[in-house]
Amino acid sequence: MSWFRNLIQLSTIKRSPLKPTKSIVSPSLTQLLQFSTESESAATRQGGLGPTKGDEKPRVVVLGSGWAGCRLIKDIDTKMYDVVCVSPRNHMVFTPLLASTCVGTLEFRSVAEPIGRIQPAISREPGSYFFLANCTGVDFQNHAVHCQTVTDGVDIPDPWSFKLSYDKLVIASGAQASTFGIKGVKEHAIFLREVHHAQEIRRKLLLNLMLSDVPGVSDEEKLRLLHCVVVGGGPTGVEFSGELSDFITRDVHQRYAHVKDYIRVTLIEANEILSSFDDRLRQYATKQLTKSGVRLVRGIVKDVQPRKIILTDGTDVPYGLLVWSTGVGPSGFVNSLEVPKSPSGRIGVDEWLRIPSVQDVFSIGDCCGFLESTGKPVLPALAQVAERQGKYLAKQLNRIGEAGGGHANAAKGMEPGDPFVYKHLGSMATIGRYKALVDLRQSKEAKGLALAGFTSWFIWRSAYLTRVISWRNRFYVAINWATTFVFGRDISRI
Amino acid sequence: MSWFRNLIQLSTIKRSPLKPTKSIVSPSLTQLLQFSTESESAATRQGGLGPTKGDEKPRVVVLGSGWAGCRLIKDIDTKMYDVVCVSPRNHMVFTPLLASTCVGTLEFRSVAEPIGRIQPAISREPGSYFFLANCTGVDFQNHAVHCQTVTDGVDIPDPWSFKLSYDKLVIASGAQASTFGIKGVKEHAIFLREVHHAQEIRRKLLLNLMLSDVPGVSDEEKLRLLHCVVVGGGPTGVEFSGELSDFITRDVHQRYAHVKDYIRVTLIEANEILSSFDDRLRQYATKQLTKSGVRLVRGIVKDVQPRKIILTDGTDVPYGLLVWSTGVGPSGFVNSLEVPKSPSGRIGVDEWLRIPSVQDVFSIGDCCGFLESTGKPVLPALAQVAERQGKYLAKQLNRIGEAGGGHANAAKGMEPGDPFVYKHLGSMATIGRYKALVDLRQSKEAKGLALAGFTSWFIWRSAYLTRVISWRNRFYVAINWATTFVFGRDISRI
Structure with missing residues (x-):
């Protein structure tokens, strides 16, 4: 146990009469060196995750942890991709049973599924992560998203902003409850x-x-x-x-x-x-x-x-x-994205759930809708639709990865395969x-x-x-x- | 279903073209009359519960819902007494298992027992109640306690204060965590x-x-x-x-x-x-x-x-x-009570858990301690002690009630029976x-x-x-x- 050694070392410091203000936790040089060999060095992680190299696994960034995002995270091949999920909650809510929890028929925890259980690689693989954060913007040109940590009132120096480079981006951030502009x-x-x-x-x-x-x-x-x-x-x-x-x-x-x-x-x-x-x-x-x-x-x-x-x-x-x-209606984040939208203000996608105007970006679930050019009607905001789309897209991404198109811009001109068809x-x-x-x-x-x-x-x-x-x-x-x-x-x- | 009839009636009002501002809920005269025959009239309840009459069941007011109060509430004979429990929480916490819930070994609800389950009479009997409130003061002379409803930030005209007359009062409001005056x-x-x-x-x-x-x-x-x-x-x-x-x-x-x-x-x-x-x-x-x-x-x-x-x-x-x-140490409420205290600042009781200076008032659990005059040491603030005291006092009160001493001042000069003895x-x-x-x-x-x-x-x-x-x-x-x-x-x- 490495930290145990550190503690012994720190206890030694503690006993030293030379240091009037001592700290049990402040890391010594040895400790820092030791940590940097254990995980990635602090320098490479500072400010976020940079672009992946050709010999590394491509990185799929998923925004959201609802039905669409979680189904995708569950099915994606983690031997082929590193998965990074960004969401303000660390669990999926089993929405159809939520009403039953309000009166105690079911317990709250019975309808919440932690992301780490849906895809264990997220908590184990060195390149896969779950970040408790909100996405504040997407830089489609440079294949990167900007995020802000959810601190929930906990005392932290400043709201941690970080940047994640992606090879593939899946926007599955959902919709928000509509109030129809009614006051109160x-x-x-x-x-x-x-x-x-x-x-x-x-x-x-x-x-x-x-x-x-x-x-x-x-x-x-x-x-x-x-x-x-x-x-x-x-x-x-x-x-x-x-x-x-x-x-x-x-x-x-x-x-x-x-x-x-x-x-x-x-x-x-x-x-x-x-x-x-x-x-x-x-x-x-x-x-x-x-x-x-x-x-x-x-x-x-x-x-x-x-x-x-x-x-x-x-x-x-x-x-x-x-x-x-x-x-539900479009969220502020979806409204802020400068991409073509469906007639109902949802992120416009083609029949392969891609955002056609940009490279390597997909959208699934309540936040997306077919573009008018596809001739398909926008699907209802249902768990069932979202889950099917997540399942379909995971399969698509696995296929693209197998064909060597996993990295940024590597799938250009690739055959898109079967389009998404929804069966109610x-x-x-x-x-x-x-x-x-x-x-x-x-x-x-x-x-x-x-x-x-x-x-x-x-x-x-x-x-x-x-x-x-x-x-x-x-x-x-x-x-x-x-x-x-x-x-x-x-x-x-x- | 009485309210169903009211709704039908209200629907009639709603359809009337004479009333421009209609209300689905505002009660009609018939409704109010009907309610006053169903429960006690609004007038008698306004401001609290008054003294019981000779032909009514005597009322035991229990302050607190911890180990001591809940054990007492469970064991007391509700055929003989009306029980009113006043506490800022509607459940008992099974404290020895609380540590396990912090890390998810146990669920929160598994260690919380609603008062209504501990003593079903509280939710059913017309004279027994649970009030989500804090006790703000005791009027020992007039056999009454003053309470203030816990509103928990819910919008309510003013914090509801009310007064409860008691025949017997049990102070089981517990202690509070001590900070030893350490800042922060x-x-x-x-x-x-x-x-x-x-x-x-x-x-x-x-x-x-x-x-x-x-x-x-x-x-x-x-x-x-x-x-x-x-x-x-x-x-x-x-x-x-x-x-x-x-x-x-x-x-x-x-x-x-x-x-x-x-x-x-x-x-x-x-x-x-x-x-x-x-x-x-x-x-x-x-x-x-x-x-x-x-x-x-x-x-x-x-x-x-x-x-x-x-x-x-x-x-x-x-x-x-x-x-x-x-x-733990004494709470603000206990400090505010002008009764003799034990050496550690807890409410002083005699060997029958009575507060000797006043009539019909008892104290059990972490908030009480033996008076020096009893010659007994103050017992530790343990669940075990509190539970035994609650059990003992319920038996005492049942005995007093059986002997006809249930009402205020009716037990004067009565044989106190066996003293409380704690066996660890x-x-x-x-x-x-x-x-x-x-x-x-x-x-x-x-x-x-x-x-x-x-x-x-x-x-x-x-x-x-x-x-x-x-x-x-x-x-x-x-x-x-x-x-x-x-x-x-x-x-x-x-």
């Missing part, structure tokens, strides 16, 4: 896209349950505190409403008996809920949600205030918890206890299988269990579901 | 007493591991970031150091291979580690900790700065993570992977069984498993241990 959404509503959002929702829900039990709180205030409003009737909004009403029926009635008559769930949607699903499924969902106590309101939000939202028809809706899930495998959504919808049609117009009820709930659970990436999390999800079934949900507010 | 401890060190402390330690540790991998970080800075310093060599400090070194050996070497040679653990203690344990056990612990890479430093901390601590001998100890576990059942501490100490002697001077190594590790785990209160958590702890054993620890930073 960012300040007062909670999105449901990251684990910390789910944590915030859970903490707030439990806090409101306890606050409404405080002596002296008026009935009006209780009704407000315990009014859970969900804006957006897509799968996330519907699943969250279903989980909430299930939580109320099963757990609040038992654990918060004093205030159980005050809690309510309202789902506000401008059009129809689950608009992408089959008609009959939609009707079934509407019936089930209403039956379980979720109030469906057709309306458009005009303004969000700290304790109420105002609809365009003038209705006031007081709330205690406001969850916003009305879809169906949509799924749960609507509370043992009820789910499975729409196996390939598009809205097509005919095909549509299921509702217990059978599809079972399919839904099984499908998700086999999709969660690691065995560890598959195991935990199964255990969580079993525990919730036997003991009810966890209500400790930590 | 509160600002820069993390204690290890609550779940949020463990969460903070875990987030910081994982952040530092990732930050130290950023390109351009000097070796000196890496050594600092990854230097984990623990101050205090009691069981908590030793267990945390052991878990950390186990985490480093088993997980960091595999998952953070780039920086594994920079991470180190130092345990600073002014005297000997585990001073309350048997000599041989102490030697065994010292040997094992040193062997697993923990550096033991004998020293006294003088000053804590953002990136280094300074010892009294002038040594600088740069750190990235600083955990402080040097013992032994001490336990783990020191990393499959190693633990079990000291079954009743006091430091006594002779008795002392075990070390795998056998005692097994005893330790079994003892804890049977002590975790609910089956749900026993099950989760077992599952967590099994998963960590098979898959390693979870390293996602959420």
Whole structure:
């Protein structure tokens, strides 16, 4: 153990009477020399990772750790490439199960998969890294990205900026929740896209349950505190409403008996809920949600205030918890990139998911869309699309690498191979206890299988269990579901 | 469903063209009347809970939700008493396992037990409550406590203050971590007493591991970031150091291979580690900790700065993570109470755990100590002591209630029964992977069984498993241990 030797050495320093101010950690010269032989020397790493040499593995830089980026990272051949992932979070979120964590059906960790488990080479190979950072800009000309470390309030001299040279760049940084320019959404509503959002929702829900039990709180205030409003009737909004009403029926009635008559769930949607699903499924969902106590309101939000939202028809809706899930739009980073965009403002790609105007740059997932010139429609911002694109691109990059085109500018003029074709495998959504919808049609117009009820709930659970990436999390999800079934949900507010 | 009827009614209001500004939630008169028949009327609850009447169940108010308070709440006869618990957290922390959660061996929720599970009557009985609040003062003369709701930054008109009348009051609000007046401890060190402390330690540790991998970080800075310093060599400090070194050996070497040679653990203690344990056990612990890479430093901390601590001998100890576990002292609330105190500043109690100067008030756990007049020594601030006291006092209160002394001032002159006698059942501490100490002697001077190594590790785990209160958590702890054993620890930073 090298550091142990250093410690012994440092202890010697410590005992020396010549040094009045001693340091246990400050490295001695020997130590520094020793470290520089162990890892790359400090000089070569200062400021970032420089261009790879011809005899080194080419470097793929992946921006983002969502469905698209993680699937790519998982499938890429690390014997051929060094992989560097840059993302502000060190895990992938298993988004379809996130709604279940808000009320304690599942635990937060069960839906988060560390990048190091998805691709172990990232934590082991000398040239592969994960950097907890945001990308601030891309220098397409010089094959480099500029990044800034996420320090999260930790005391550090200055926000560390660094530069990474890439041989291939994959932009998979995703989209951001849209607020449609409505005032107050960012300040007062909670999105449901990251684990910390789910944590915030859970903490707030439990806090409101306890606050409404405080002596002296008026009935009006209780009704407000315990009014859970969900804006957006897509799968996330519907699943969250279903989980909430299930939580109320099963757990609040038992654990918060004093205030159980005050809690309510309202789902506000401008059009129809689950608009992408089959008609009959939609009707079934509407019936089930209403039956379980979720109030469906057709309306458009005009303004969000700290304790109420105002609809365009003038209705006031007081709330205690406001969850916003009305879809996504391009992020600031994507907006800042000077490349052709798709009609919806997403990074424009050709049929091989390349950005045609620049060399060696690809884009996958929610942040990209087909250019109009491809004649293909922009695909919906779904986990399923992102995951397929990641899988396809990993295969493409492995093929390019095998053909010797891995390094920067080395794939010029190479045959691009088969284009990316998306085949929709169906949509799924749960609507509370043992009820789910499975729409196996390939598009809205097509005919095909549509299921509702217990059978599809079972399919839904099984499908998700086999999709969660690691065995560890598959195991935990199964255990969580079993525990919730036997003991009810966890209500400790930590 | 009453609120469903209200909603229908409100929908009618909503459709009325006479009201330009409508509200979905504002309660109508019918609604308010209806609610007041369902629960107590708003008027009687306004400002708190008033004195109980002769024909009502007497009310026991418990301040705190630690080992002492929770054991009491669990054992008290809720057919005889209404129980009201006031605490800033809605769960009990299973403190002996808290150190394991910092590195992901156990999950946070596995060591937190919601009050509502410990005593279901609290969430169901009409006169029993849990209030998420701090007690701000006690009016011993009028049998009442003043409380202030914990709002946790949530937007609420003003901090809700309320008053609770009690028939019996149990002060079990615990102690607080002592800093010995050392500057900077509160600002820069993390204690290890609550779940949020463990969460903070875990987030910081994982952040530092990732930050130290950023390109351009000097070796000196890496050594600092990854230097984990623990101050205090009691069981908590030793267990945390052991878990950390186990985490480093088993997980960091595999998952953070780039920086594994920079991470180190130092345990600073002014005297000997585990001073309350048997000599041989102490030697065994010292040997094992040193062997697993923990550096033991004998020293006294003088000053804590953002990136280094300074010892009294002038040594600088740069750190990235600083955990402080040097013992506890009286809290501000306890200091503010004008009652006789024990020599160590704890609330003075007699042999029946009563505060002799006032009627119907008891104190248990870390916040209390025997008065000098009892001739008994103040007991150590241990979970074991607190739990025994809670058990004893519940029995006492049940006995008093049965004899008709439950209401305020009704137990005057009643025979106090058997005094509280503490029997030490032994001490336990783990020191990393499959190693633990079990000291079954009743006091430091006594002779008795002392075990070390795998056998005692097994005893330790079994003892804890049977002590975790609910089956749900026993099950989760077992599952967590099994998963960590098979898959390693979870390293996602959420």
